[in-house]
Amino acid sequence: MRAVSAVGIIMFAVAGCTPSTPQNADSAADTPSRATAAALVNSNPTVESAIAFISEAEARLAEEREYGIRAAWVHANFITPDTTWLLARADSQFTELSVRLANETKRFERLDLPDEIERKMNILRTGITLPVPSTPGAADEIAGITAELASSYATGHADLNGETVGLDELEQILDRSRDPQLLAKAWAAWRTIARPMADSYARMIELASAGAKELGFSDLAEMWLSTYGMSAADMEAEVERLWGQVKPLYEELHCHVRAELSDFYGENVQADQGLIRADLLGNMWAQQWSNIYDLVAPAQSTLDLDLTTILQESGYTERKMIETGEAFFTSLGLAPLADSFWEQSLIKQPADRVVECHASAWDIDQVDDLRIKMCTQINAEDFQTVHHELGHSFYSRAYARQDFLFRDGAHDGFHEAIGDFVALSITPEYLQRIGLIEDVPDADADIGLLMQQALDKIAFLPFGLLVDKWRWQVLRGTVGPAQYNDAWWELRRQYQGVEPPVARGSGDFDPGAKFHIPGNTPYLRYFLAFILQFQFHEAACEMAGWEGALHRCSIYGNEAVGKRLNAMLELGASVPWSVALATFTGQRQMDGTAIIKYFEPLMGYLKERNEARQCGW
Ligand code: X8Z
Ligand code: ZN
Numbered sequence: 001m002r003a004v005s006a007v008g009i010i011m012f013a014v015a016g017c018t019p020s021t022p023q024n025a026d027s028a029a030d031t032p033s034r035a036t037a038a039a040l041v042n043s044n045p046t047v048e049s050a051i052a053f054i055s056e057a058e059a060r061l062a063e064e065r066e067y068g069i070r071a072a073w074v075h076a077n078f079i080t081p082d083t084t085w086l087l088a089r090a091d092s093q094f095t096e097l098s099v100r101l102a103n104e105t106k107r108f109e110r111l112d113l114p115d116e117i118e119r120k121m122n123i124l125r126t127g128i129t130l131p132v133p134s135t136p137g138a139a140d141e142i143a144g145i146t147a148e149l150a151s152s153y154a155t156g157h158a159d160l161n162g163e164t165v166g167l168d169e170l171e172q173i174l175d176r177s178r179d180p181q182l183l184a185k186a187w188a189a190w191r192t193i194a195r196p197m198a199d200s201y202a203r204m205i206e207l208a209s210a211g212a213k214e215l216g217f218s219d220l221a222e223m224w225l226s227t228y229g230m231s232a233a234d235m236e237a238e239v240e241r242l243w244g245q246v247k248p249l250y251e252e253l254h255c256h257v258r259a260e261l262s263d264f265y266g267e268n269v270q271a272d273q274g275l276i277r278a279d280l281l282g283n284m285w286a287q288q289w290s291n292i293y294d295l296v297a298p299a300q301s302t303l304d305l306d307l308t309t310i311l312q313e314s315g316y317t318e319r320k321m322i323e324t325g326e327a328f329f330t331s332l333g334l335a336p337l338a339d340s341f342w343e344q345s346l347i348k349q350p351a352d353r354v355v356e357c358h359a360s361a362w363d364i365d366q367v368d369d370l371r372i373k374m375c376t377q378i379n380a381e382d383f384q385t386v387h388h389e390l391g392h393s394f395y396s397r398a399y400a401r402q403d404f405l406f407r408d409g410a411h412d413g414f415h416e417a418i419g420d421f422v423a424l425s426i427t428p429e430y431l432q433r434i435g436l437i438e439d440v441p442d443a444d445a446d447i448g449l450l451m452q453q454a455l456d457k458i459a460f461l462p463f464g465l466l467v468d469k470w471r472w473q474v475l476r477g478t479v480g481p482a483q484y485n486d487a488w489w490e491l492r493r494q495y496q497g498v499e500p501p502v503a504r505g506s507g508d509f510d511p512g513a514k515f516h517i518p519g520n521t522p523y524l525r526y527f528l529a530f531i532l533q534f535q536f537h538e539a540a541c542e543m544a545g546w547e548g549a550l551h552r553c554s555i556y557g558n559e560a561v562g563k564r565l566n567a568m569l570e571l572g573a574s575v576p577w578s579v580a581l582a583t584f585t586g587q588r589q590m591d592g593t594a595i596i597k598y599f600e601p602l603m604g605y606l607k608e609r610n611e612a613r614q615c616g617w
Contacts, residue, residue, distance in 0.1 A: 047117075050108040054120045057101045058404035062366075068094040069364055075147070076154075076356040076373060077346055084151045092143035098128050099139070102215055116574075120405045123573065126226045129520055130204070131211030138207055145204045149197055149518035154356040156193030160186060167284075168349075168357065168375070174284045175291045180269045180277075184501035187279035194512030201512060202481040204520075205474055212475075220475040224468075224522055228411055229576050238590070239524065242531055243465055245592030249458050249599055252606035254497050255615035257281070257289065257455075260296040274617050275499035278492070285514055286498050287463040289455040290381070296451065298605065303441055303448030305428065307380035310436050318347045318376040324434065325386040328422055329394050332555070332562025337393060338368040349375035358515045359385050361392030366400055366407055384423050384456075391419020399572030408573040410580035413528025413590075418569070420529060421536040425554035433556065450551055450602035457530060458599065462495035464527030469495070470511060471523070485510055497617040531592055532581075538594035539585035540565070550598045 071090035075083040105121045113121065130146065132138040157164050173186040205220075212220040225232035254276065261280050262272035270277055282291030297303070311321070322345075330336050344364075349357060357375035359382075364371060370393040376382050395418050399407050409415030428440040428449070441449070470488050473479040479487040485508045492498050504510065511517045534550075540561045541553035555561045568584035578588040596603075 045107045045111060047111055047113060050111055050113055050117055050121070053104065053108065054117055054124075054405070057104075057124060058120075060097060061101070062404050064094050064097050066365060069362065073362060073364065073371070073373075075150075076360070077353075079151050079154050079354040079356065084147045087150075088140070088143040088147035091147060092139040095128070095130070095132055095143060096139045098124075099131050099134075099211060099215070102128060102131065103134075106216065119574070120403070122229075123405045123408075125215065126223055128211075128215075129224075129522065130208040131215055131220070131223070132207055133210040133214050135210070138211070142204055142207045145200045146520060149200065149204070149512075149520075150356070152193065152197060153512075153515060153518040154358075155354050156190070158189035158192045160189045165189070171284050174279065175282055178264075180265055180280065180501075183279040184277075187284070187500075188502050190284060191508060191510050191513045194509045194518075195507050197512040197518055198481060198484060198507075198509035201509070201518070202484075209475065209477065219477065221472040224472075224475070224524075229578075239465065239527070242527075242590060242592050243461070246458070246461050246531070246595060249454075249596065249603060250461055251615060252603060252610055253454055253458050254617070255610045255613055256606050257292075257296050257459075258497075259610075259613050261292075264295050273614065275493060275497050277501045278498040279501040281459075281498070285463065286496065287460055288381075289459040290452055293452050293455055296455070298447045298451060301445050301448030301451075303445035303452075305431075305437070305441060305445075305449070305452075307383060307431075307436075308378075310431070311378050311380070311383060314436055316378050318374075318378070321376060321378065321383055321386050322347060322372070322390070325383075325390045327434075328387065328425070328556060329390060331557045332422075332565065333559035334394055334398075334562060334566060337370060337397075340369050341371060341393070344369065345371045346373040347376050358519075359389055361389040361396070363393075363396040363407075366396070366404075368397060368400070370396055383426075384420075387423035387426070388416075388419035391415075391417075391422060394418065395569050398566055398569035399574075401570075402572040402574050406572045406574040410568070410571065410573060410575070410577035411528070412522065412525035413532055414577065414580065416525045416529035417532040417536060418565075421533040421540070422555075424533060424537045425556055427552055427554040429552065430554040430556050446549065446551065447602060447605050450599060453551065454599055454602055457534075457595070460530055461527065462497075464523065464530055466491040466495040467511075467514070467516065467523035468527075471517075493617075528590060531590055531595060534595035534598050535581075535585055535587065535591055535593075536565075538597065539587070549601070550594075 068090040071083075071086050075087040102125050105125045108121060130142060132142050157166050158170065159165075160170065167190060170186045170190045173182060177183055177186070209220050212223045215223065217223040217226070222232040225235045228235045228238075230238070258270065258276050259272050261270045261276065264270075265280065270280060276286075278286040280292070281289045283289060316324075319342075326337060346355065349355065355375070356373070359374040360372070362371045362373065363369075372389040372393065374382070374385065374389060376386070392415060395409060395415055396407070428437065431437045432440050470479075470491050473487055474484065485504055485506075488511045489500065489504060500510075515521070516523050537553070538550060540555045540558075541550060543561050543564060544553070544555055544558050546553040564584055568580050571580050571583065581590070582588050
């Protein structure tokens with residue numbers, strides 16, 4: 001585990017606790033004192049000493065975590081060589097402690113432990129994103145690399161037509177421009193920032209892989225996949241099963257979008273066969289495509305719901321965007337966020353210092369010092385992101401009374417899904433209720449609405465999957481540094497059916513131009529979240545007695561749904577995720593049926609449009 005990251009981005013490093021919570025005070029009375037605990041831990045392994053070990057581990061981690069998370073917060077809000085140094089120092093200490101504790105769990109392996117203790121042992125053993133070997137200096141070296149990589153990404157600047165520009169300017173171009181030459185230039189420019197990362201990235205993987213082996217895993221991919229309460233092989237098979245369920249949706253969307261792009265740009269820019277040029281899809285990473293809605297919109301749709309314009313014309317500020325998001329959560333019966341949230345969060349890009357602008361949610365003290373950090377823009381995309389981040393915050397607060405090691409999502413995909421699930425209730429009816437629009441569009445606009453959603457939610461699925469498919473190959477060592485970039489593009493072609501707009505060379509390291517690669521955030525969580533959020537939505541709408549189309553259902557104001565949601569959130573990681581899932585949805589398995597049902601009317605439309613087209617790539 002690393003101490004450097006925000007809630008929902010890194011495992012239990014950020015889901016810590018404070019000794020002042022009532023539950024901790026209570027449980028302290030039942031557990032051995034520090035001195036007794038140390039004596040028990042050092043004796044022969046028994047159930048009693050295992051319990052003492054866990055109690056001691058939770059106390060030590062909680063102490064160290066708060067130091068690490070505060071160092072990470074200061075770094076992300078003020079990136080300088082000094083804060084990068086401080087972050088590396090804090091991270092190294094936290095990693096050393098976590099790895100030592102993870103290794104110590106081996107002593108208790110043969111014991112028949114109470115379920116709760118066994119769960120905590122597993123969390124300790126598997127929950128480190130980048131473990132280190134016990135070689136002297138390894139923790140410092142890896143922490144130095146990760147802090148530098150994070151800083152390089154956040155401060156990355158590139159040359160565009162002789163001007164030095166950052167990610168925000170380049171993203172503006174990718175999001176909005178329709179000039180294929182400018183798009184290709186801006187796309188390639190951003191990727192220059194990643195080239196210098198490749199060597200240190202490879203060294204970091206080398207060290208972390210050795211750490212995983214010391215912990216008894218065959219490789220780090222196995223370790224990452226072991227966080228889901230089943231074997232790595234079973235989890236990979238589970239992911240394949242889910243992808244198999246939703247792949248036909250993606251193939252239809254790809255086919256339609258390619259044809260429309262080809263019509264718009266002409267055959268010379270985009271052929272109507274084969275791969276799609278990655279820079280034409282309205283996003284720097286071609287991961288979500290709603291910015292090109294106007295190019296692929298159904299002709300017969302009367303939809304005129306441009307939320308960006310609506311927010312801007314209604315005078316929304318950054319704060320108002322977040323207040324509106326919070327009001328959705330409180331409408332479900334959840335208590336408002338503490339004053340400190342508003343005092344400490346960063347919601348606007350500062351003009352006078354360098355910050356990490358990738359949105360994140362932070363749980364500082366694991367009681368109520370929750371914060372978000374966003375360079376918020378007044379547009380539809382960030383309105384969605386606000387709900388996403390608040391989902392992390394409300395989840396963290398709900399499980400704050402759990403023991404330290406259970407202060408986390410049921411699995412990481414749950415953490416990523418909560419805010420998005422809530423945002424699926426941003427329907428036209430909801431926008432009307434909060435005064436953002438006057439008239440709710442008729443049902444004949446529904447294909448347009450669904451197309452807007454699909455461009456984000458369906459388009460994302462193969463991307464959400466391939467990022468860690470690439471990383472698993474890297475972590476297994478089946479792809480070495482010399483093949484990093486080719487392997488990346490092989491997967492981008494295979495799963496997304498996209499290609500680079502300009503030739504890639506041997507020095508390129510395109511994965512490094514995506515936040516979560518230098519940031520070492522596992523990415524499978526988002527693939528799972530994009531499936532789960534629809535499962536949550538369908539279950540919530542059923543609870544609410546909704547009988548219409550799923551995409552028109554909003555749970556806004558429904559306290560009964562909120563109560564049941566909170567029951568799942570409060571569990572944190574204290575039970576297997578299938579139990580948490582069942583608490584809210586009644587189902588014990590992740591399942592793509594709900595997303596398929598949600599988009600059923602769009603699928604019909606796409607199939608019709610694609611009838612005379614040759615799909616696939
Ligand atoms: O990184 C995020 C969140 C923070 S956990 C803004 N997301 C992924 C991304 O931007 O790549 C949300 C969707 C996928
Ligand atoms: Zn998130």
